[in-house]
Every structure is written in structure tokens, then in C-alpha cells.
Amino acid sequence: MRIAIIAGEASGDILGAGLVRALSRRVPDLQAFGVTGPRMTVAGCESLADIETLSVMGLVEVLKEVPRLVKFRRRLIEQILARKPDVVVGIDAPDFNLGVEKRLRAHGIPTVHYVSPSVWAWRQGRVKHIAKSVDLMLTLFPFEAAFYRDSGIPVRFVGHPLADQIAADPDPAEARHALGLPAQGPVLALLPGSRGSEIDRLAPLFLQAAERLTRDMPGLQCILPAANTKARERLDALVAGSSLALTVVDGQSQAAMAAADAVLIASGTATLETLLVQRPMVVAYATNALTAWLMLDLGLLKSPHVALPNLLIEDPAVPELLQGAATPQALAGAVRLLLQRPAYAQAQTRQFAAVHKALQRNADEEAADAILELLG
Numbered sequence: 439m440r441i442a443i444i445a446g447e448a449s450g451d452i453l454g455a456g457l458v459r460a461l462s463r464r465v466p467d468l469q470a471f472g473v474t475g476p477r478m479t480v481a482g483c484e485s486l487a488d489i490e491t492l493s494v495m496g497l498v499e500v501l502k503e504v505p506r507l508v509k510f511r512r513r514l515i516e517q518i519l520a521r522k523p524d525v526v527v528g529i530d531a532p533d534f535n536l537g538v539e540k541r542l543r544a545h546g547i548p549t550v551h552y553v554s555p556s557v558w559a560w561r562q563g564r565v566k567h568i569a570k571s572v573d574l575m576l577t578l579f580p581f582e583a584a585f586y587r588d589s590g591i592p593v594r595f596v597g598h599p600l601a602d603q604i605a606a607d608p609d610p611a612e613a614r615h616a617l618g619l620p621a622q623g624p625v626l627a628l629l630p631g632s633r634g635s636e637i638d639r640l641a642p643l644f645l646q647a648a649e650r651l652t653r654d655m656p657g658l659q660c661i662l663p664a665a666n667t668k669a670r671e672r673l674d675a676l677v678a679g680s681s682l683a684l685t686v687v688d689g690q691s692q693a694a695m696a697a698a699d700a701v702l703i704a705s706g707t708a709t710l711e712t713l714l715v716q717r718p719m720v721v722a723y724a725t726n727a728l729t730a731w732l733m734l735d736l737g738l739l740k741s742p743h744v745a746l747p748n749l750l751i752e753d754p755a756v757p758e759l760l761q762g763a764a765t766p767q768a769l770a771g772a773v774r775l776l777l778q779r780p781a782y783a784q785a786q787t788r789q790f791a792a793v794h795k796a797l798q799r800n801a802d803e804e805a806a807d808a809i810l811e812l813l814g
Contacts, residue, residue, distance in 0.1 A: 446534065461806045473486060525812070602800055617693055624699050644767070662677070670756070701720070713747045
């Protein structure tokens, strides 16, 4: 069996690696190849191109990269067709992958898209394009599967691998010990994102918010995980000379969340990790002015929430501070409530355990089974 897999970013690399391993257990002579990250390569997927090729975020940023991406897509389609795979799986990166899937499907190759684009939130007209591009949609969340069923698109809710991997309600004392943090006193985890643009926009705001909080809580300890080497360089430059009681660590984001009494975090997949670790959070995001205007002011965003936890819990309770609303004063105020008013924090966390359980479905195995069923 030959499978082409196209992953769009680090989270796609995790999903792709799990999928390759699960398929390999069922199909011993599996041949996997495609656009890969390091985890997929270790799992046995041959790399035609590196995952960083597709790592572009934001409407304006993508527009600048269109010529390069069009040229890359054409070459990738030629490479895949030459290898005659039995199935093609695009993981996330919908603006790139759905176009590839549509062209390959026209050549008679079954196509699967893994991780739904946010059609329920914005650009809902894309569902027509999706129907022409994929034979099967694999979703991580149940509300997404319901949307596709209503639209007549074959779909399987497979659950989320993070829910399978993360232990419910990990021990804060153990996490603090592992990170070298004091056993007593409040701890705030700061996660301003992993991309350079996110760090440049959000990290200064997060640090200023933490400085404000320290004035009220002199014993406050802050933990700041760096996602990679480039992120670490940026963060080290920002915190140089800071008077905060601050520890910067390489990776270990889940441990930082587990150690914390509250988490100040950029909107994205990491908010789901925070939910699964069952820690209260404040979510913020800021992008360039044009992208924000298109999404917020022009009304392209149809969902009432951008923070993933608010889409999953029954009573949305996670503060969302976007663009100009994400001031150091506002961020500090929202975090202060979590640290000083237990009932306010519990309004979030009491809902998180049920979400964790609902998402635990052994996602890698479910996805592999769905693909093999598609192929008969």
C-alpha cells in the first residue's frame, strides 16, 4: 500500500506520525511519503519536502507567498502522480491541501482531509469546494462532524490525539519540581505562541501584564516555554534585564501548564492542551491590521468565539482578548481574577474534564481504520 501524506505544520507532523505508525501496524509493507516533519520521518514516512515549506499564517502573509506556493504545489502534484499512491491524505493546511486533493482526486486517487478547516467559523462557502476535493473528512471535534453530515460530506470524528496522550489533571507539585519552580506560591505560565510574528506581537504584552501582576503579588513566579531554538532566541532578547521572577525553558509547554495556577496564552492548539491539562486560562491574539479588519470588522468571522475551549465547553467561560483589547492592563486584570478568585477559575475547569473524556477515542487508530475502510 502506498500513501501520500501532506502535513502543513508542527501539529500536522504529530498527527501524520501517529497515522503512519497506526497504518504500519495494519499494513506491514506500507510505503508512506510526502511533505513531512521530523516526527513523520522517524515514523517511516519518506520526505519529498519539509513541513516548513507550508508554514505560513495570516491572510496577508499567505498572499505574499502565493507565487512560491503555486510553483511548489505544481511540482508536488507531479511527484505524487508519478508514485501512484492508493490514497492521499492532506493534514490541515486547507488552503494548500484542498487544491492538491482536488487535482489528485480528478486523476482517480481517493483523497482524505485530516483536520477540518474552520468552515463553521468563516468562509462557509468553502464547503462546496471541500465536497469536490475529498472522499472523506476526518475531524478532531464532534461539532465539526455534525456540520459535514448536514452538508452531505462523508465524515468521521476520530477524536484528538492530545486527549489520548495527556493525563487528566496532572500533579502541579510534580511539574513544579521538574521545572525547578518553588513548591509554594502562585505560578503563571506565559505562552505567546511559537511563530516569530506571534512572539513579536504578544510576548511583550504578556511580559508587561506579568509585571503588573507582580506588583500585586510579589511572590508570583512566571514560566515561559520556548517552542524551538528561534523562539528561544527571540524570548531571551525580550526578557533580558527583566525584573520578573521568570524561568524560560526549552519546550516542556505541558509541564509549564501543569505547574501553573493560571495560563496566559495565544489562541491556537495550545489552548486545547491547557484545557486537557485542566488549567484556567486567558486567551489573547493579535495579527496584522489588515487581517484583523477582514476577520473582525468586515465580518468574515462567523463564530462567536476564537478560543477553541469556548467552542468545546457548554458554558463558554474563557476570556478572549483580541487585537487592541489585548492590552497589558486588560490581560493582567483577567489573569488576576483567575489567581485571586477560585470560583472564577473553577467556572472554566469544572467543564474541562467532560471535554477530555469526549475527545479520547484513540485518534490515530480511528483515523487509520477510517482510511482503510475508505479503500475497502
